[in-house]
Each structure stands twice: as structure tokens, then as C-alpha cells.
Amino acid sequence: MTSEAVPGPWTYDDYHVGWVCALPTEQTAAIAMLDQRHAGLPKPPNDNNTYTLGSVGKHSVVIACLPKGKIGNVSAATVATNMISTFPSIKFCLMVGIGGGIPPKVRLGDVVVSTPVGAFPGVVQYDLGKAHQGGTFERTGALNSPPNALLAALTMVESEHDLTGTQIPEYLKELEQKWPRLAPKYLRSESLKDQLFKANYDHISKSTADGRVVLIDDPEAEESDAEDDCRFCDTSQTVKRKPREMRVHYGLIASGNEVIKDSIFREKLNRDLGGQVLCVEMEAAGLAHNFPCITIRGICDYADSHKNKAWQAHAAAVAAAFAKELLDQVQASDVEREPTVKKVLSQIHDTVLQSDANIREVKRKMDRKEDVEILEWLTPVNYGPQQSDNSVNGKKAPASGFLAPRSSKTGSRLGRRCSVPAFLEQARQSSRIAFIYGNYRQHDEQKLDHLLKSLLKQLVQGQSSMPASLEVLYDKHNVRKTRASVEEVSATIHSISGLYSRIFIVFDALDELKETDGCRNRFLDEIFKLQAQYSAKLFTTSRFIPEIIERFEGSKTINIRAQDEDVRSFLDGKISQSAQLLQTHREMIKSEITKAVDGMFLLAQLHFQSVSTKKTLTKVKDALNSFSCGPKAYDIAYKKAMERIAGQDQDSKELATQVLSWITCARRVLKPSELQHALAVEENDVELNEENIPQVDDMVSVCSGLVTVDDKSGVIRLVHYTTQEFLDRTRDEWFPIAESEITMACVRYLSFDVFKGGFCKSRKEYEERLECNPFYGYASHNWGHHALMASMDGDQVIKDFLEGPAKLSASVQAIMVNKHPKRGHIEDISQMASAVPTAAYFGLSKMILALLEKGHPSDSRGIDGWTPLLYAARYGHEEVVKHLITRNDVELNSKDDDFGKTALSWATEEQNTAVVEVLLDKEGVDADCRDGRNDTPLLIAARKGHEAVVKLLLSKQCVDPNSTSYHDRTPLSLAAGNGNEAVVRLLLAMDTVDANRKNSYQRSTPLDYAVEGGHEAVVKLLLTKTRVTWAGRLLGSAASKGNERLLRLLVNSSAIPDREGKAQKVTVQATDKEDEYCSPSLPGQALPERTSLHWAVENGHLALVETLLQSGTAINAPRCTNRDYSVGRMQCYIEESQTAIHLAVDNGNKLMVSLLLDHGAEINDVFTCTTTSYWHLRARALAARRGKPFSRFEQVLSNMYPYPYDTYVPAKCDYRIDIVKQTAVHLAAKGGYRDVVALLLRRGAKAAVIP
Template identity: 40%
Template sequence: MASKAHSHNDYTVGLVCALPKEQTAAIAMLDQRHDGLPNPVNDHNAYTLGSMSNHNVVIACLPKGEIGTSSAATVATRMISTFPSIRFGLMVGIGGGVPPNVRLGDVVVSTPADGLPGVIQWDMGKAEQMKNFRQTGVLNNLPSALLTAVTRLESKHEMEGSAIPQYLEDMTTKYPKLALKYTKSDSLEDVCFEADYNHVATVFDPRPSFSNVGRKRDYNGQIIAADQNSCRGCDRRRALKRPPREITVHYGLIASGNQVIKDSVFRDQINARLGGGVLCFEMEAAGLMNGFPCAVIRGICDYCDSHKNNVWQEHAAAVAAAFAKELLSVIPPAQVVDAPTAGKVMQSVAETVNSIKDDVSVIQSDVHTIRSAGDGDWLSPIDYDKVQSDVHRNCQEGTGQWFLNDARFTNWLSGTSSQTLFCPGIPGAGKTVIASLVVNYLRSRYLDNSTSETDRVGVAVLYCNYQQQNDQASHDLLASLLSQLSLEQDIVPAGIRTLHDQFRKRRTQPSPRDIFEELRSAVTGYSTAFVVIDALDECKDDATRKDLLNKMLQLQEIADVRLMLTSRPNILPNREDMVQLPIHASEEDVRRYLTSQLGHLSVVVERDAVLQSEIELRVAKASDGMFLLAQLYIGSLKDKHTKKAITIELNKMDTGHAGLDQAYKGAFQRIESSLSKSLLSWVVVAQRLLTVDEMQHALAIEPGTSNLDLSNICDIQEVVSGCAGLVVLDSVSQSIRLVHQTAKDYFKANISDYFPDARRNIAVNCLTYLSYDEFKAGACTSHQLLESRLRRFPFLSYASNFWIHHWGRMENKMVEPVLELLSDQGLVSAISQCALVTDNWELEYSKGSPSQINGMHLAPSFDLHELVPRLSEKSPLDSTDNSRYTPLHYATQNGNKLTVQRLLDCGANANLAAISGATPLHIASRQGYYAIVALLIEKGADINCRDNGGGTPLTWAIDKELDAIVKLLL
């Protein structure tokens, strides 16, 4: 029964719900309901008034069908205007949890964590190149009264347990009709599927369509199809094996946004971008937290994946409402009355924000220009922050603590001057994981808790990767350090602004000298700069490694630069000033990892504690300090469904490199799909990493066809999942790669055993793709048209650049198809437009300008010297492109001596000059091709010819300090 009426000023707490079922749960938690009060003309909210845990509360729900941050903000603004004494609010309802720690039926409460407030708006940020996203939506912290209450309640739960079950029991006693849906029953099953396993729909009604009237909707308002309320069609073997437990209350980060998340991969990507600490996703809280003092309480009803349904929603709403009631029970009403009203808090926030906007507008304009999306990679081609997030989010909690506690690390950390910590480790020991752990530790310790401007600390990281060596020359790596240590500052240094202006005007990259000078300036701006370089052994070559280290030593001479290096052993010479801290996979870390993976094994393991212990013991022993081996061995058990089969597999396990070889061999034998084997062969043999789109087209090619059949495109995740853990989808680069460099080494060393025909098959597939009818129209006439072609045919760039590398020694039966390709002017133009785009100023090709190249130009470019006589029957030996380059220019430029010899023997003119005035002899002299210089002179090349700048082959050789060639030309 409703009590006597109160005034608008009597209510101090506001509860905001998004859905009617959330409002129902909140109302059911009221100790007493009050009579309603009239609304002002401009307030269209519907309120329920009452008391809860001795507080007078107002409950409001978003209008039916309206969801998202803006709707919540509108409801809250009207509420505090109508009820001016409200001190704070509670956003109470349901949300999606982030496994594995959070489960269905749990409660998540927004509290500050890792330097972030309790709620963070994940879709408020700046889009950057290659789908990067710099998050900027950091919202207000909880009011102090709520933070204190949460802390008090957390302690109470530890000692006495939660009152949520009692509140739910009281609710069902008071409202028996709610018992069926709003309390937990045996019909509520908590099933969490593996992140890469999508929902399998089952058909319940064959009729083509029905009215949406009366259809069930999920908590975001989306219509739920009849077959989406259960996962009866899903493979339960792909569900995580987890022991049952009671409801748990979690405290930490809630990510809020305006987009429904029904994709586990997308969910995990957002979580990684936000530091890996997100517990829950929802769609209204950010609208409240941006000014309105409140806490967000969410009952977990799904996992934000494709298996999302509405089965748990009512119960999740009930546990959230029950927690809200329990939270209010530990807040004295007098303490609430003493707090400032929500209206005053919001007014103060608005005034502060306006003041800050005025102060930083000029700085923001400057910084935005330099960091603009279009120029996202102007300084560094690789975003190592994304790599850092991707690696660190896969770390098991507690991993590597032994490293952080080691005296050698703590001395490096707390020293007073430049130091170098060298951390060698065998392949697969977990060096990259330790590097990411250190970077995260440094950022948490220094960047998230900075104390003063006089104690500024910088943190930068490089992840060297044998598969990205083309983007990891020493100047690329130094440029990335410069980017990390300068562009993250509040005010961009003047030198960086100058370099950026030059880039915008001339589209030229900064020189290595300019990069290093600015890096010197950047490190001196910090009291200490920590630089972590992972996998030094995966540098492009010894020269790159030596140059990088030399530059780092120079930086240590002028500033306090703490350098940490990880690498395989025996890469660096012993130095007295370099402290060594070897990295190994500790038994504790390996066991922690194995424990987390046991739930992915057969139910036979789940039911046998002795077998679980045996697996942990045997795998940890066989791994012998190698994380990678533990990963491969646990993977080898996933398809074993009897205790005998598991025991046999355990008995096979070896240690060290022999163990790796055995694990790779066993993994390959477990691959059943021919398409997965084909994908693996591409990954092993390809000249560079292939993106997802490229790989899909590569696998869809059918030799002998003239067009790509789009119905032959595969689901790449499904194919990767069939590769027995040997292949992974890199979420940072969106490319397909092997699980580890040792896998690449193993399969390349044994390629004749595993993929005897791979090179030829890939060459044939490339040739087929390049010969498609689509490309016979020739080169695209504009940059936009070319970009469109590359989007529709993503494999074209790879095929154009690398098809010839897969031929090796050309078989006689393949000569005719290649000749046919090179004789088709349209195909040649299309291929050359992709293959011969270059930064070399002499070759004035661009993606928007066809270069008038024919087959005679391409053959020397790809060193197809045996085809020169046949091609010369169709195209002149001295034909020129639009820069007047002849086939002899191309052969010389590429250092192909046999092709140069063949062209000269067939009668090519050695003295024809390009538009720049350069002859083949100019090019050979500058490039240092001694044998080609000698051959050209022998065939009558003019050693005194001058280019348009007056330079001779001799002056070009002198300029490059090529003494042997200088003597040859004198």
C-alpha cells in the first residue's frame, strides 16, 4: 500500500533503468512505495517513488525502445531538475560480461581501476589509420560517498557474505509472480563458448516471415529470432569447462557505448585497447557518468558474443537491483544529506570543462594536425602500442612475477643512471610476454601515477619481428621510439612540427639523421627514459642490430636511458656494463598456464583430478622452461577423448628442440582439412605475411580459370582453427602467421617433406590470378580506380610483386603460360602498375599514372633472361616506358647480370638515356654492380656520357665511394 505523499525535495537518491524488466526488479526491492508527485510540464519521465534501505529513492526508466548514452543522459537531467535534492544516482540493470572471470548472474560495479574511472566510453575516440582507435572517452569518477560505501560493502561481503540471496527471497515472498523469471532456477544454464566459436542457429519455424509485434527483444532492444533463445544447435564441446560457483560481485571497469556488441572477437579487441581490465559492456552508463554523480551496477546476462540471448535477463536485473539495495544499506542517510546535490555537481563540472576547453583549444589544434588520421604512419609504419596490448591481454594473471621481483630488475629500475639489462632466453621461453609485462608495469608505475613535471618518465617499446623486417630497418625502429617519446607529450616538440610540415609539403619521410637528432632531443626531456626492445635477434640483419644498439649507446651518454633487451642467447658480446637476467618459463608460470587450459580439454579430464595433476606435471616437466612447448603440448591433447589416448600422448613428449620438432610434426598430422594444409603451405612459403583478405583470395584461386569465383571464398577463422594451433590470426596486423619463428624454421627446413609442390602450386596460382579477364583492360587511369581494384582483388599486389619468386628454375611446360601473360599488353600494364611503384625519384611511376611498360620491361625486372629472345620477337629490344627507360635500364637497376648479358647479345643499345639523362652505365656505377659495369663497357657503353645534371658514371661512383668501380672507369 502506498504511503502518504512526500515533496519533491524529500528524495535524495535516483535509480535509472533502461528496460521495463530492470525497473520491475528495482521497484520490487522497495521497502515501501510512496504516492506519485506531479511532473513539471517539460519533464516526460515516469517516476516510481519509495524508500529503500532508509533512503527516499526515485526510480525512472528510459522510454520504451530508446537505448544508449544520450537517452540515459536526458532522463537523468530531467530527474535532477524535478527532484532537486538528489545527491547521486544508481544506474541499475543488465549488461554483457567479459569472460573468463565474470559469469552469468554475477554483478559488476563501476569503480576506478588502473588509473581509469569506473566507466569508460569505448566508442568515444579518434579514428586513426588502419582502423586504429585512440580512446578519449574518460568519464567522471564515482562520488566519494559511493566509493566509501563500496569499500565498506566489499569488506562486509568478505566477512559475512552478501545479502543478495536474502533480498531475492524477500522479493519472491512479496511478489510470488516474479519468482519464475527473476530468481535463479535449474533452467538457467551458464554456458560460455570459446571466443572463436560462433553461434549455430537452429530452425524452429519454416514460414518465411512474421510480424515483429510481440517478438522478444534483447536488453539493447534488438529483436530476437525464435532460434536465438538457446544454443541447442551449438557444439557443447566448444564450451569452456568451469566448476560451478556462487554469485560473485566484481568491482572495476565498465565499458559503455552506443553500439551493440555481439561479437566475442570485437569484444576482446575493445577490451585489449582499453588495457585488458574491462569487466562488463553496456549502453547507457556513459550518458550518466559524464557529469551526473552516480555508480553503475550491472547484472550479467550474456557474454557479448554471437550466443547472446535473453534467458538470463530478468535474473540479472534482479541481482543488480538487490545489490543496489544492499549498497544503500551501508550509506547513512545523514551522510547523503550532507553531500552536494547532483545539480550543483553537474554545474561545477560544466564550468570546469568550459574553462579547460578555452585553455587548450590552440594546443589541440596543433596536436590534432600532426596526429591526424590521414598521417597516422608518417613517422613510424608500425604501431607497437597495439602489439603491446595484444600480447599483454593474453598474459595469465601473476605470470612473470619472479622477473619483476629479481634484484637485477629492481636495480635496473631504481638506479640513478643509464643501464642496460640484457635478457636472453631460448626460443619459446616467453621473452615477448615478459617484455610486455615489463612495459605494462613501467606504464602503471610511472605514466599512470606521474608526480611532477620535474620527474618526467618516458616509456617506449619495440617488438622486432622476423615477419616484418621490411618495416624494421634501424631508422624505422628509431622513428618509432621518437614517435612514442614525443608525440605522446601534451605539446608536440618544435622539431617534430618542422619534420611534419616538411612531410605534408613534400611527402618525404624524415632522414635517418633528422630522426636521430630529434630522438636525442626527446630523451633529454625526460628525467628517465625506459626503452624495451624485444627479440633483438629478429632484426633484419647484423648491420641493423649493430646500428640500433650503437644509437642507443649514444643516447645513454647524454641522458638517463634504461635499456632492456630480449633475445636468443649468443647474439650480443659480453660487456661489463650490461647486466644479464636470463628469461625462462618458470614452473610456476607454466603450471598457472596449464591450469587455465585444462578446461578446454575433454570431459574425461574434467572428471579426473588425478589425471589433471598428471597432465600438469608431465607437460610442465617436458616444457623445461619453454612456454611455447607447453602451449603446443596442451594443444596436442585437445582432440584426445579417452584417458588412454591422453596417456599415450603424454608418453611421447620430449624436451627442448627435439620436443619442438616432435610437437610441430604431431600438430601437422592432426590437420585433417586440405584447405587448412593449403593455408599452412601459403604461410610457410609466402614472401611476406598475407592479410586475411589476401589469404581468402589466394585459397579461392582455381588454376586454369579466367575469373575468381566469389562463392569459393572461405571463412578464414574456420580454416585457421583447423591448423592445430600452428597458425594464428594476428589481431594487430590482421594477417595470418605461424605461431612462432621456430615453426617457420622447422617447416622451411623440412619443406620437401611437408609441401614438396608448394612453390610451384603457388606460382601457378599467382599466374592464374594475374591472368584474370578483369585485368586485361590494363592499368587504372587514376589513383581512385586503382584503390578500388585493389579492394576488389586484394591478392593482386602480392601476386604482381612476388609471383616470379615462387618459380625458382622455370619448368619448360610453364614457359608458354608466362610468355602468354607477358605478351598481353593489358595484363602487363595492370601488373606493372602494382609491381613497379617505387620511391626511387628516377622512376616516375605513381599509382595514378600508367607507365607504358611492356613485356620486355617486365622480363628483365623479374630476371626472366631465358625469355628475352622470344619476347624480342613481339616487342622492340629498346622499347621505352614513359620515363624512357629501356629493358636494359630495368635489368641493370635490378642487378640482373644474366639478363643484361642476354639483352646485349640480342642487340640492345647500351647508350640510350632516360629522361633524366641516365644510361644503364650510370645506374650500374651508382649501384655498385662491378660485373655489370665491366660488361657494359665491354659492349661499347660510353663512359663519358653525361646525365641532365652533368654527372658521368665516374662522378656517380665517386659520390658513392665505390673505389673498385672508380678504378674500372678511369
């Protein structure tokens, strides 16, 4: 039977499904499965493929085969690339053909379909990776997962198989009827024997004349010989299996560039991939790298030496039949929603380009597991996506200079984002850049500590290794699961900033940073401090807000606006897509709008939206004449937009009002799917009516240009910050009952029957719930907040919800998982949620009274072990706290299970001053209680700088002002170390506060910590109350920070070193007694203190060095250091004695050398470096202790004492094995500093060898 091609007006854009085959046999089977075969289309000259066009059910299909003899991943990718270039509307590809099965699960004639398994996406390229020494092979990279439309169809196919069985036999019967010539070869016959030989039994090709057998050992042997079957193989070596029907398997396919004919290799490959492999083949990875595709393989052999062609035709037929069955289940609407392959590849290309740019930017990516953990602990916030998005937008939008269009009169910030990426690219080439993008909807993520942590994270990412200062900070807090304070983060930023020659900090949209809590000013204070000490530049964009202008008084500012031609170009594009009326009067519209908007793109967009709906020239002119200018232009434009919305048909008006009210009032930005589900909720529904879900395009279009969807960030939002401001100011006019409607939508959604099972028992179940119910997360976290705003906390619907433990537990679980993302709050949950703790969490005071009156317990714990009082105190719900502490059954000092904090500790931690006052006035509240890290409320308040709370606590006699923390720090020590000046004043005013107390941990006073933190104002306060007991340490600390003002302050306060350079010494006396030993770190000689001069010279602070020298600091005082190092198993100890001139020369700092020489530095002082082997020390110690010859113990030393850290050496022992002496000129020559060598020789340095 033949099949005639069906003529028709087919075009390249009509075909949405690609079907790729590797062999002619596979192509024949594919063509035989077509319901209709279409007439061919002319090919482009650069396309070498040959195509068969047709349809399967409702899908138009393009079939292509690899060139004869060209198999493998590369050939498959080439064919597919040409296909999508010629047929640009293809949404996905099917890779259909034959493959080798992995026994025992898979048999000949079965079908294997690639689907994701564990970490694998369905297809894994087994020969892509790195070969390591020792024969190991590391697979690298990842392949694409099949598209969602196909995975959804596979689910339906699998269900149909369970219900009615597969359609493959019917399709094979149709093949026999339509193509009888193919039946003998492609249908299963009795001649096809399914023989699986044991893995250790090789194929026998033939017998020799003398009866011997010949084994096939050539992996490239031809298979074209039809006689090459297993007639000579021993059938007793086959694996005995029960007969069964063909099956379809779903799982992992391994793809490579070689034919596998080795059972041993096959089994090893399967083991290496976790025992999950069902099939091996040679082409799928070529498509799966980038193409949206699925691979279908009919099993024709077992990838062993017995491999032959007997089953190939039948295997190709069953694979093609399954592909047809799959396409029958793929919905046309699902295909329409899938992006074209061409678009997917374009996105991948863009991503690769961006990744390449990022790789060039960073010398070494910190991808060690430990580094990633530290950076994620610091902050998960990443401004990379915004920067990438704005870089793309910046290439498309017109720009002039660093800043994009901006108006001082109206406060416009529109179009500015195209400028920031351009600036970054210029600065990135030679300096470290950190950037932050302000966002008015991300206030919780843009508090001071988050901003500083993001800045620190970006500075650290520019380093080749993790800085020690951040590792120390991480180690300090990670053990106790605490967070670094603002002061600690700021200090770490300062320490790391010194590693860069220049730093650029870019803050886009500074005006969108919340100022009600002082965040913006405090952030600028921190940055200005950084600028004072380091070469840091701040580049920011903002609307012209008086408070911001005042902070930048005297700084360079640029007011850049859009050029008229930019606005006209923008309008040209809009008009070209509009009705003929607007196109006819193009110039008039462009001129009038350009004149009215004064360089503001958003205003141009709003004005054009107003004009675009007009149907007559008169109305167009009226609209153009109605445009306003000046500071009220935006408000007028927004009001007109709202009026246009009100003038739409009822359905459009209602949808627009709902969308705008949700976006305006939501507590965070929403994803389109979240908002779709929220809008679909209706009263009395027990499940979501999916037919009630609005389309995203409709949600945007009815809002008259006020709403947009960000493709990059995946959120639906208002077009601009000024839009949010306008709707916030006028929400009572447009959305008077929005909060109550949102509350009801959240509660009704959470009351659906899908949540009646309560909390999920596993992480997988919970993740599936989130995925299937997009609005679940937002509704769970925020229903109570909206109820509070709507004054609905006494509503019966809410009460009913709170008293339904199962559905309430499902809601609370989402909160707990977010609250403790790394804890086991999935599997560990063992009790239902309670009504009162949940109401207390949200601050629903009226509801709590109603619940308590009904008999609910007032001190019950939630599923995370917190009581209602703890929740209310932490989150600042004063009225709830007042209600609860009047109850006799409420334990006032109960602690949470996570941090061991009481209600007072939590209120102090979160600076809820009103709650602290209420609790302190309540008899029975322990004002000096200790939490899990041994902190009292006063210690917490002092560390955090909560002045008002400290004042309240100090007013209580039971509060100890000298209480100590886990590290033996007092409140004064913590406040001083964190620079909390106001708190330090309060504490110093207390007569009982000891300002000179040293902690046992580091023997440091509050003054030490203040100097270490660089807090000049606090140091001034403490110097009025403090004895300076270790001046050199203070000056060294100030010098190491490069803080000249602080150093001068200490010098002027008589905190100066000995004028003769005689610092405190540690001396160990020699002894003749063999049982008395000294540590090798104190080798019987005095070790001078490391002075502030050494610190300043080593860090290159010229001004500080000059200050110290003018104060009389001894210039030639030696600095002795000691350190350990290892080479193989040899552990050594090094002592070095250097003066300031040695340090300056060792750094190659010519200016510093010259300054020191001008102030009398001894140019020929000898620098001594002494190296000692710890094993040598141990040998001498043992010899001396046991009275034995040294050589006997030296021979067996390595076996007896491999880690001799506890060595003690008689003080008289000569333990030094290597002594190096050098002068400054020797050091300069060794370092290659020619100009320093020349300077030293001119000033009288001696170049002779030192004996």
C-alpha cells in the first residue's frame, strides 16, 4: 500500500512537533505511524536535512533522520538544529528509535521513555566528564529535563495503561494493514528469540574445522551480516526467565558516543549511575543538552557481545507506536503554551553569554562547600538577577551619561536602570563593585543588617579565598545558631575593604529604601565611615527628595533626563502597533505627548495609553489637550487611568479592581499564579474552581497600563514606585474594603478540603502541596496580618478557621517551615496547631479574648514549642501581652525550645520597648533571666544598642549591670565593642559599673573592644573612666585599622608606648634540673611586644607612622613573631626578629623606607630568622630526660611521637637547626625591589654577607 501526500496550504510555521530518528529503519517506522502525510516544502539552501511532513492526531509533525552512517550525539544535535531553524514554530522534539536494554528489568521489544530520576533529568551523557588519576571518572554537566507538556501527557498515558492497557498493539495492526510490506520485518514473529546470556559469557561467532570456537573480540565488527546471530552460543548460559508481554518503562537513559557491546561495561555503567539506568543509546544527549525533548527507545539488544540486528525493526516499530500514543495525549492547548525551541535556545545563549562575562569578572569562584555555606549563612539575598535584567534592558533603552532620564521637578526615576549597568561595566575592569537595588516592596529584605550583609558578601566574592575575618565571624555564630550583629558585620566589612585598592558601591533607587526606622540614614552613615578610611566610592540614583539631597550636600550630582528624540522613538514603536487612526496622525501625537511629559518615560506611556483607546480624531485631540505638566502630572495621569478602568465593561472593571487592590495591599510581591488562585476563590467553595482562574494577559490588559509582569523575576507588579504611592494615598477611594476581601480570600483558600489532612508528614509531600496550591504559602503567612488591618480579628469565619485543628495545622506548617528552614519541622511535627498561639502570633487580641472565654488554654504551646506569650512579646503585640499576663495559668518566664529565651528576652531582642515596659511592670517577671546562650536582657539590649530598653532595665534593682555573657563580656564591653555610644553613656553613669573589667576570654577591657571596633566617640567616653594598662596593644589595634584620628586620640591621652621601646617582656629562667622544661615558644630569651609602629608600617599607613614617630615611638625596637608550618610530615617552628625598616623593605614600600630612614632607622640592623624542627626538639627532650645518647632516640622518633605538640625542652638545649641573618638591603634584593635597593645603597647600606 502506498500513501499519497495530502496537499494543502502548509507553511513552516504550521509544524510544532519535531521527530528525530538516527537510522533509516527508525525513520520508516515513524513515517508508518503518520495519520496523514503532507506535501513537502522547499528547503533553505543551508539545510542539509531531508524531511517527511505529516500529522499525528491534532499535531503537525516534522520527521528527520540522521545522514546515512552518521550517528551519535553531535549528528543528532546538528539535525535538530537545522530542523528548528527551518521550522521555527517547533515546540519540542521526540527522539524515537532503538536502544540497548539494561537487564533484568528491561527485555527485548520493551519500550523505555526518558523521565527524570532523582538528580538526573531523564537522559545522562555517561562519557562527558573528567578522567582522574587512578581510573576514576567524574561526570560533569547536566542535561535538560523533558518539557512539562510531555511529562503531563506521560502521566496520562501511564494511567491509561493501568486502566485499559497500551495502544501499541493496535497501532502495529494498523501498520500491517496500511503497509503490508513492512509487516514481516517490523511485527513480532516466532523467529525473534529473547535470549539474555550471562554477563560473563561472550558471544561465539563460529566454529573452526577442528571444533574449536572463535570469540568475537572486535568492538567495531560489522553487524550487517544477517547470519551473525547466536547459533553457536551455548544456550545453557542463558538466564532463565518467565515469558511476559512487552512493557513500557519510564526512567533513565544513558547516552554516549560509542556502541556498547560489553556486558561488564554495561553493568559498571549502571552501578556508577546508581542502578537506575534502563537503556543505553547514542543520540539522545545531543538533543537533551539544550532542546526541549523526550527520548523513546525500543529495546533491540542487551548492549553485550551478543548484540545483533534481529530485533531492530520491531524495536523501532514499538517505539514509534508509543510516540504516537503519547502525542494522542498531548493537549493542543498545552503545546500552544510551550515556548518554541528557538526561543528556548536563544535564552540559553543569553545565559551562557552572561555566565561567561561573570566568569571573566571573578578570578576564582568560591565554590567550595564551606565557602558556599558561609556566604549563604551571611545572606541568601543576591542582586545578580536584577543586575542581569537591567544589563539587558540597558542595552535596549537610550541613555545619556551614567544616569538615565530623571527630572528634578517631578521626582521621576524612570528609565534610570539603563545607566547603572553601563557604569558598572566601566568600573568593574579595575576595582571591586558591590551593588544594591532598592525596592519599595522588599522592606523586610532591605533592613540595615541585610544591606550590610549583602555588601559584605559581594566584597568577599571578589577574593580568591575566604577571608579569615569572615570565617571567624561564622565560626563564632554558627555553633550557637545566632546571627551576626550590625556592628560585627560593619567591622568585618572594614577589615575586608583594606584588601582592595578601590571599592565602588552602587545603590540604585536609594529613595525606595524605607526611612521610617532610620534604615536609610544608618546605611549612609556606615558607608560614609567606610569612605573615611578606604578608597570607597558611592554611586547612587534617587528621586530628588530633600532628606537625601541634604545627606549628599557637596557631592557631585547629575540630573539626566530623556532626550526628546528618545521619547519620540518610544512613541513611534507604540503607534506602529496601534490602530490606523493613530498611525495617520503620528506626528501630532508624538509632538504633543513629548512636549507634555518633559522627558519622563512612564508619563509618556500613561499618556499614550489614554490616547490609544480613542476612536475619533476629535477625542484624540481632546485627550492630547488634557495632559497636565508639573509636580501633579503623575497623580493626574494615574487618576485618568483609574477612570478609564471604571469605564470598562463590568467584568473588566471588576477584574482590574481586584488585581490592583491585591497588588497594592499585598504584604509582598506576588507571582502571577498566586494572584490567579487568589482571584479564583469564591464564597462557599470547598475546592478551587479552576474554570474561575483568570488569564494573566487579561489581568494585565484590563489595568490600563498600571500593571506589568516581570519575566525575569516572575512577579506581577505595578509599573512604578509612584504608582504604588498614588494608590496607597488614595486606596480608600478605589479599594475601601480591600483588606477584608483579601482576608476572606486567604481564609477561604486555607479552608479548602485539600488541607483537611492537616500537616504534611514529609518534605516531599509538603513541596507537592506548595506546587499544587500556589496561593497556599502567601495565604498561610499573611491571613492574620490582613485580618488585623481590616479589624476582623473577632470575625466568626476566622474563629471557625482557628478552631479547625487540621486545616489550621496545614496553615501553621507553612509558617514554621519558613521560620526554621533548616530544621526538621516536617518530619518532627507531632501535634496539631492550637488556636491561641496562632492568634497570638498574628496579634489578634479580640480573637484571643473570645477563645479564652470559650475555654481554650492560654499557655498552650504551638507546634514549634512556643507559647502565646512568647509569640506576642517577640512580634510586639502589646495588647495581647497585656491580656495574657493577667491570666494565672500563664507562665511568665517560660522559654522557647529554640533559643531558650523568655518573653522579656524576645521583646528586648526585637526592641519592642512598649512590651518590655509592660513585662517589667508585672510582678513575677525575671528581669535578669538567662537565655540559651547565657545572655540576660541587659546584655542583649546593650549589644543591640537599644537605648530605651537599656534605660528601662537599669531602672530595676534586680538587674545586674555587670552581668557577663558566654564569653565573659559585660554590657559595657558589648556596647563599647559595637559602638553604641548612647548605651555606653547610660552604663558609665551607673556607679556600680566597672569600666576597667577584663574578660577572662581575651583579657580585654571595654576600651580594648572600642578601639578594636574603631569607635572614636566611645573611646573618648571610656578614656574619661578607664585606666590604660596595655598601651601598646591599644595603639597596635588602632594602627592595624588604619584609623589615624583614633591613634592621635590615644597618643594625646597618654596611651603611648615606652619612649625607649622597652615593652613588657616575658622571660623564662634557665635551670639545671632535668625535670623542669620550658615551652619551645619561649626559648629562654625575651620576646619584645609587637608595637603599633610595626602594625602601621606593615599595613602601609604613612600618616600613622609619621604620627607615631613624632610622638617618640622607638623606631628600632624589634618585633618578634613565631609561627608553625608543615612540609610533608616535617613540622617546624619559626622565630623572626624584625625592626620597622625590615617590614617596610619586605613590602617593597619605598616611601615608607625613606620616611623611616629620615627618622633615624638603623639601616644595617640584622633581621634574624630561626627555624626549629619539632622532631628535633622532641629528640633532645627525650635524650635529656632519659639520660640516653641523642642518636638512639632520633632513629625511632617518627614511630613513637608522630604529633609532638606537647614537647618541652630543657632551657639549656641548643634546639636551633637553621639560622638566617639578613639586613634590609638583602631583603630588598631578595624581593626584587630594585628602587628600594638603590635607595638603601645611596643611604649607606652594607651589602656584605653576614657571618
